[in-house]
Amino acid sequence: xxxxxxxxxxxxxxxxxxxxxxxxxxxxxxxxxxxxxxxxxxxxxxxxxxxxxxxxxxxxxxxxxxxxxxxxxxxxxxxxxxxxxxxxxxxxxxxxxxxxxxxxxxxxxxxxxxxxxxxxxxxxxxxxxxxxxxxxxxxxxxxxxxxxxxxxxxxxxxxxxxxxxxxxxxxxxxxxxxxxxxxxxxxxxxxxxxxxxxxxxxxxxxxxxxxxxxxxxxxxxxxxxxxxxxxxxxxxxxxxxxxxxxxxxxxxxxxxxxxxxxxxxxxxxxxxxxxxxxxxxxxxxxxxxxxxxxxxxxxxxxxxxxxxxxxxxxxxxxxxxxxxxxxxxxxxxxxxxxxxxxxxxxxxxxxxxxx
Amino acid sequence: xxxxxxxxxxxxxxxxxxxxxxxxxxxxxxxxxxxxxxxxxxxxxxxxxxxxxxxxxxxxxxxxxxxxxxxxxxxxxxxxxxxxxxxxxxxxxxxxxxxxxxxxxxxxxxxxxxxxxxxxxxxxxxxxxxxxxxxxxxxxxxxxxxxxxxxxxxxxxxxxxxxxxxxxxxxxxxxxxxxxxxxxxxxxxxxxxxxxxxxxxxxxxxxxxxxxxxxxxxxxxxxxxxxxxxxxxxxxxxxxxxxxxxxxxxxxxxxxxxxxxxxx
Numbered sequence: 001x002x003x004x005x006x007x008x009x010x011x012x013x014x015x016x017x018x019x020x021x022x023x024x025x026x027x028x029x030x031x032x033x034x035x036x037x038x039x040x041x042x043x044x045x046x047x048x049x050x051x052x053x054x055x056x057x058x059x060x061x062x063x064x065x066x067x068x069x070x071x072x073x074x075x076x077x078x079x080x081x082x083x084x085x086x087x088x089x090x091x092x093x094x095x096x097x098x099x100x101x102x103x104x105x106x107x108x109x110x111x112x113x114x115x116x117x118x119x120x121x122x123x124x125x126x127x128x129x130x131x132x133x134x135x136x137x138x139x140x141x142x143x144x145x146x147x148x149x150x151x152x153x154x155x156x157x158x159x160x161x162x163x164x165x166x167x168x169x170x171x172x173x174x175x176x177x178x179x180x181x182x183x184x185x186x187x188x189x190x191x192x193x194x195x196x197x198x199x200x201x202x203x204x205x206x207x208x209x210x211x212x213x214x215x216x217x218x219x220x221x222x223x224x225x226x227x228x229x230x231x232x233x234x235x236x237x238x239x240x241x242x243x244x245x246x247x248x249x250x251x252x253x254x255x256x257x258x259x260x261x262x263x264x265x266x267x268x269x270x271x272x273x274x275x276x277x278x279x280x281x282x283x284x285x286x287x288x289x290x291x292x293x294x295x296x297x298x299x300x301x302x303x304x305x306x307x308x309x310x311x312x313x314x315x316x317x318x319x320x321x322x323x324x325x326x327x328x329x330x331x332x333x334x335x336x337x338x339x340x341x342x343x344x345x346x347x348x349x350x351x352x353x354x355x
Numbered sequence: 356x357x358x359x360x361x362x363x364x365x366x367x368x369x370x371x372x373x374x375x376x377x378x379x380x381x382x383x384x385x386x387x388x389x390x391x392x393x394x395x396x397x398x399x400x401x402x403x404x405x406x407x408x409x410x411x412x413x414x415x416x417x418x419x420x421x422x423x424x425x426x427x428x429x430x431x432x433x434x435x436x437x438x439x440x441x442x443x444x445x446x447x448x449x450x451x452x453x454x455x456x457x458x459x460x461x462x463x464x465x466x467x468x469x470x471x472x473x474x475x476x477x478x479x480x481x482x483x484x485x486x487x488x489x490x491x492x493x494x495x496x497x498x499x500x501x502x503x504x505x506x507x508x509x510x511x512x513x514x515x516x517x518x519x520x521x522x523x524x525x526x527x528x529x530x531x532x533x534x535x536x537x538x539x540x541x542x543x544x545x546x547x548x549x550x551x552x553x554x555x556x557x558x559x560x561x562x563x564x565x566x567x568x569x570x571x572x573x574x575x576x577x578x579x580x581x582x583x584x585x586x587x588x589x590x591x592x593x594x595x596x597x598x599x600x601x602x603x604x605x606x607x608x609x610x611x612x613x614x615x616x617x618x619x
Contacts, residue, residue, distance in 0.1 A: 238373050253373060
């Protein structure tokens, strides 16, 4: 039994009930949206996230969206989930809007101004503007005491003896000489780790008290059934998540992903490098067609692909229908009992020839 | 004395992220699909001996550049150690593509396509886009003596882990204007140990080029005749183009086009 939280209330995503702690586990909110338990969820506001390229089990996500009374999407791209939204609030791109200052500490501390290079080209608004307008209409004026982004930023910058004008005059960035990470904490004898011992804890009493393994313990993951490969995924340095596949220069460079398979395994299956296949997982979910990359860089029991491809939205004019989606093939996941993270590499796929 | 510029690429630092490729395309406003830099993956061995590196295919800025010697129009010239391009002069003859021992220049949209060393940037005291963008500081640009000394210092440090580490390009073709820091022998990377201009180049420089002034008179005559024929054909083509364009307009009016989307 996990310790109760400070309010004693049950949270829909299961924090303290099914996992120990952490921020919201978004994939855990899908079941409550469908089942209405522990309490009904009526609305969803999606900001800058493509839920069909993030959450496992796309069919369950579609059911959840059907169940909701209100779905609002804020995005700069006409991504897959936009068509599922009741209200779409198109956002200005990062080159057309103010964002909060970007501040980094420690190694090379700096504060960077993020301001628009041009006026929005179309009928779009910055995220801060939407938040403020919605807040004011909901009676939350107290949270938005500033009228413009500049006012907010100037107030924030004043605490560091800076202003928008001052930052602009020095190229938009203020850099300080850095110091090692621990130096900030050594002075007042505090610790950055937030543990009872104030040190990095290999053995955690807090985990032991919650009936969780106090030392990380390896638990074997299921092996792929005969004829299937474990689906693993990762990133390309060219693309960021699922949101750059439609960007002209990056699309031209890497227009689609490939499914990596061990070269000897490909030869055994009679598959040629570059040949197109469909992928089908253990539950019958399919994605493709996608080209094979036969390479010695991968084990024989796995296939690998770059995440973020296989967009279905026609508005994603370049990325639409290019490559395969790893998310479409992730119908299962394993919940991490400590952080609430979703372990997605528990899905298995087989390869089927064809376009 | 004029500066002799050079690039260096440190294959020990390159992470294959393609940022140089994209910043070059964006900074030089290249046509769709055109690229001066290609970064590929090289895999060697198997299992426990498997290792890989990144292959940078781009202009080496040779001191004795065979492409410059082969260029009949003065499009390709040397400027402070760099092989630079005057695009307007290019006749797309393609001699440079045959002359280059590294197979770098090619013809795109009726012009030579190869690294122009970001001349506009360099003349303003800035480094080329690739060197400015590289997030792992694998690409450097500057005075060749300094660049070479730094590359040698890096190789000396690498020797402990990689006994075959070396600088590629110190002497080849009069000294390359792009030095590569390799972890192993050039052959391992598929680089020619002693790159040479093709044998036909000798014939070109000694025989054909001197005779070309005479040839161009003949060529002018042939061109005149071609022009007459071309005008006739052009008339037919223009009629066809107008017909297709009309059809296109009719189609678009019937079926509104998808609006271009904006991207973050």
